[in-house]
Amino acid sequence: xxxxxxxxxxxxxxxxxxxxxxxxxxxxxxxxxxxxxxxxxxxxxxxxxxxxxxxxxxxxxxxxxxxxxxxxxxxxxxxxxxxxxxxxxxxxxxxxxxxxxxxxxxxxxxxxxxxxxxxxxxxxxxxxxxxxxxxxxxxxxxxxxxxxxxxxxxxxxxxxxxxxxxxxxxxxxxxxxxxxxxxxxxxxxxxxxxxxxxxxxxxxxxxxxxxxxxxxxxxxxxxxxxxxxxxxxxxxxxxxxxxxxxxxxxxxxxxxxxxxxxxxx
Numbered sequence: 263x264x265x266x267x268x269x270x271x272x273x274x275x276x277x278x279x280x281x282x283x284x285x286x287x288x289x290x291x292x293x294x295x296x297x298x299x300x301x302x303x304x305x306x307x308x309x310x311x312x313x314x315x316x317x318x319x320x321x322x323x324x325x326x327x328x329x330x331x332x333x334x335x336x337x338x339x340x341x342x343x344x345x346x347x348x349x350x351x352x353x354x355x356x357x358x359x360x361x362x363x364x365x366x367x368x369x370x371x372x373x374x375x376x377x378x379x380x381x382x383x384x385x386x387x388x389x390x391x392x393x394x395x396x397x398x399x400x401x402x403x404x405x406x407x408x409x410x411x412x413x414x415x416x417x418x419x420x421x422x423x424x425x426x427x428x429x430x431x432x433x434x435x436x437x438x439x440x441x442x443x444x445x446x447x448x449x450x451x452x453x454x455x456x457x458x459x460x461x462x463x464x465x466x467x468x469x470x471x472x473x474x475x476x477x478x479x480x481x482x483x484x485x486x487x488x489x490x491x492x493x494x495x496x497x498x499x500x501x502x503x504x505x506x507x508x509x510x511x512x513x514x515x516x517x518x519x520x521x522x523x524x525x526x527x
Contacts, residue, residue, distance in 0.1 A: 285459030287315035308412035358504030371453035382482035
């Protein structure tokens, strides 16, 4: 279906742009004007045999969601709501590392439209400008017995929206708000797909390791005192498995696989 709500995001333009990138993800494109959740669309399509790299895109979502079942506000004609279906060559169980790969891709893509140094990565799945969320990543997997059958990388990026629901107005921002100009969503989509494709190729060959230096430069938690689950200490970067390293007062470094980060002031 053609996305009709805004002229900066139509199927013909999307396919032409993505075919020109030469990456192995982003095609074919499955677009709709509105859906419940692009992640749910991608998961269903994966169960029905959709190919590696297929992109699921919507102009708006009725039931967009983030981590821990939180609502992802998804008004039509404003932002990017996209999910990429992956069929890993090996048995990939560590979804945290793929979340970091996707976060790096989104952050680097957003940097092209924002002032230098504005964008950061906040473990485990947020891309931020200052203390405000610009984008979120939701990685989900479908397993068959003990094997990962397919993975869905869901990405929501606030692109053109400048007014937010009161529930998130104090913690959300967009490229348009930060740059004082609303970019084409197609341009943002192309930048994300290009970076994500390149980083997934690297990840498939060598894991997260080669990207850690770039991640370190964008890590907004590094050096800050945090509390995650029942662990408190200084955030000491992200490791090759996508875990947050927390150095406690005793000097021990604890890898955190999942949890909600709170800054300790």
